[in-house]
Structures are given as structure tokens and as C-alpha cells.
Amino acid sequence: MTAIRLALVPGEPAGVGPELCVRLAQRPRDHDLVAFADADTLRAAADVLGLPLRLLPPDNPATQPGDLGLVVIPNPVRAAFGTPDPRNAPAVIGALRDAAAACLDGRFDGLVTGPVHKAVINEGGIPYSGTTELLAEQAGREVVMMLANDVVRVALATTHLPLRAVADAITAPALERTLRITHAALRTDFGIAEPVIAVLGLNPHAGEGGHLGREEIDVIEPLLVRLRGEGLRLIGPVPADTAFLPARLSGFDAVVAMYHDQGLPVLKYSGFEQAVNLTLGLPYPRVAVDHGTALDLAGKGLADPSSLFAAADTCARMARLRRTLSA
Structure with a gap:
């Protein structure tokens, strides 16, 4: 060979x-x-x-x-x-x-x-x-940006957007594309047969039942229910402030963050020197x-x-x- x-x-x-x-x-x-x-x-x-x-x-x-x-x-x-x-x-x-x-x-x-x-x-x-x-x-x-180190893999639903534009960019078709590409890449590029993906909420406390925003109720949750019905192992929407606790991370193969600075500061803090940027898809x-x-x-x-x-x-x-x- x-x-x-x-x-x-x-x-x-x-x-x-x-x-x-x-x-x-x-x-x-x-x-x-x-x-x-x-x-x-x-x-x-x-x-x-x-x-x-x-x-x-x-x-x-x-x-x-x-x-x-x-x-x-x-x-x-x-x-x-x-x-x-x-x-x-x-x-x-x-x-x-x-x-x-x-x-x-x-x-x-x-x-x-x-x-x-x-x-x-x-x-x-x-x-x-x-x-x-x-x-x-x-x-x-179509591709997805993922950053990874030995501690965590973080894929991004949106990349270089101003915060003002992020909520409008979180649509069901766009998020579905991100999740499917991430799921496929975890299988083909990381050898994980049945990957478990944590999906972060957009708002604080994942919207607090609609009191802090409805994106989780109107967009994210219905999509996750539908994709779970196809066999994808998706956890969420998970509040971002607790998703990266070590005890929780041990149960995920990757995290999908809704925007750039929601997930990447944690990844870079956990091991910036060993972090890499992957283009999935x-x-x-x-x-x-x-x-x-x-x-x-x-x-x-x-x-x-x-x-x-x-x-x-x-x-x-x-x-x-x-x-x-x-x-």
C-alpha cells in the first residue's frame, strides 16, 4: 500500500x-x-x-x-x-x-x-x-468549520458573523446541514460509528422555556426531534454555560455551537497550542x-x-x- x-x-x-x-x-x-x-x-x-x-x-x-x-x-x-x-x-x-x-x-x-x-x-x-x-x-x-483538540471538538452553526446577525442565520435548513455534515464527518474522519452530538441553545439557559428567546422552541428543538427520529444521537438544546463541564463533555463526541464565540473560547482555553481547524464536508x-x-x-x-x-x-x-x- x-x-x-x-x-x-x-x-x-x-x-x-x-x-x-x-x-x-x-x-x-x-x-x-x-x-x-x-x-x-x-x-x-x-x-x-x-x-x-x-x-x-x-x-x-x-x-x-x-x-x-x-x-x-x-x-x-x-x-x-x-x-x-x-x-x-x-x-x-x-x-x-x-x-x-x-x-x-x-x-x-x-x-x-x-x-x-x-x-x-x-x-x-x-x-x-x-x-x-x-x-x-x-x-x-457545503462545509462546516470545526475546531478540535484533545479535550473537545466544536463545530460551528455560524462562523464569522456579527452577533446582531446570528439569530436570523439560525434556520432549520442551515442547522440541519451543519448537523448532518458534522455527523457524517465524525463517522468517516474520526471512526465513531454512532456519534453523540451536543447541540447548544442560542440564548442564555437555552431560552428558559421561551422567556429568554424562542429560537430553541421554534427552530432548534423541532429539528432535533425530527433528526433523532432518523437515528441521529443529538443532545439538546443544551445551555452553553454548563455544556462544557468535564462531566458533561465525557458524554459527547462533539459540540455544535450556534456562533463563533459561544464555543471557541472554551476550546482555546482548554488547549490552544494543540488546537486545529478542520473543514468538514x-x-x-x-x-x-x-x-x-x-x-x-x-x-x-x-x-x-x-x-x-x-x-x-x-x-x-x-x-x-x-x-x-x-x-
Whole structure:
């Protein structure tokens, strides 16, 4: 059986992504790793860290510490750590699109991505709301954002919306899509045959019987009843202030939060360095770091690689499980 192959995109070349990728290349691994990136930027990152880096053609197995396969995506402008240049935005987006296309056509088994600077990409003249949205559009799939660490998995019913808009976005069709995608991913990507999902209420105390809002009564509860009738194991609506107590979490395989800051602060507090960002619903596993470009640390060799390490390990594990299930 051929080794699992992962496509690796460092993200913003002026950020910590290239350094993290060089550190990742030093680790022993049982899968092949190929970066879609600018060669000079990776070499500069290796020099900053004082670590060996041998860039190999993408078809050469890169499984030894210090080896990294490379599909060259040249930056138009030499990257300066800590100072992003919008002229490099096409290369950043090109690397993401090319790596994702290679996953879609089966050349790679999964995609691992570093941090991207949204504002710089938009300043470069490329409309960009996020990598999750870019990959979903490219694959023609509806997706769900999940963040996970060793303590909890949190999927989001809504992502980057102002609070004023959240309640209107919690509709039965939208929430059903989130729950079905999350349920399917827990089975195919995490190997959980009958996943148990806790669904948070939108309002304090899950609406307090309608006294603090009717979204639970009018939208969430009827949907959960219907989906339970199909066999999905859904708990809720659960008040968000008690859902993350350790005794309760032990009974859930994942939590679906209604909005970004309802679930993610708890996850990040419980283990930010090991947290990863997953895009559920794609034809391939995609796992990203759960942090930004950290421009203030770039080029100094100080960035913590734990999240990228966790992302690569998680992506390889998911890809291996998908391969096993499809055999």
C-alpha cells in the first residue's frame, strides 16, 4: 500500500508559516509531505532556525527528517519576515488552489494549511473571506468549520458573523446541514460509528422555556426531534454555560455551537497550542493551524509549532481512516 501523501501550504510567506513548516519537516513521520511554496522563503526560514532542509522533487518520497517535497509556487516579491507584501497574494492563493486541486484529483490524500493574512490578500486585489470558503467553492461542497483538540471538538452553526446577525442565520435548513455534515464527518474522519452530538441553545439557559428567546422552541428543538427520529444521537438544546463541564463533555463526541464565540473560547482555553481547524464536508481531509500569522514573531525562531504538528498528525490519521473505509 502506498504511503499517505499530504499537501502542505505554509500560508503568508512573511509570517511564521514557513518556519513552522521547516520544523514540521524535521519530525519522523510515516507519511509523505509535499509543500506548495516558494523555495527561497523556506530556505530563509531554515536559516533562521539553523535547521537542515533538503527540498526534493514532489514525486520523491520525503519521509526522512529534514526532507520536504516541494511543488514550487514562486513569490513575485522576495518575502521579508514580519512585513507582508500584497504583491505576493496571488502566490498564497495559488498555492492553496493548486494543493486543493491535487487533493481533488487524488494525487494527495489530505491538505494541511498554515496561517493566511486575509487583509493582505484583499489588499492584493483578490476578494477573499477565508480558506474554508475558498476550498468549499473550489470543491463545490457545503462545509462546516470545526475546531478540535484533545479535550473537545466544536463545530460551528455560524462562523464569522456579527452577533446582531446570528439569530436570523439560525434556520432549520442551515442547522440541519451543519448537523448532518458534522455527523457524517465524525463517522468517516474520526471512526465513531454512532456519534453523540451536543447541540447548544442560542440564548442564555437555552431560552428558559421561551422567556429568554424562542429560537430553541421554534427552530432548534423541532429539528432535533425530527433528526433523532432518523437515528441521529443529538443532545439538546443544551445551555452553553454548563455544556462544557468535564462531566458533561465525557458524554459527547462533539459540540455544535450556534456562533463563533459561544464555543471557541472554551476550546482555546482548554488547549490552544494543540488546537486545529478542520473543514468538514470536503472530499478530502483539510486541517489547519488554529492561530494567525504572528508577524511579530516571524523570522525570530520563536513560534510554537505545536498546532501545525497536531494538524499534520490529525490530517494523516483522517486520510488513513478514509482510505481504510473506502477499501
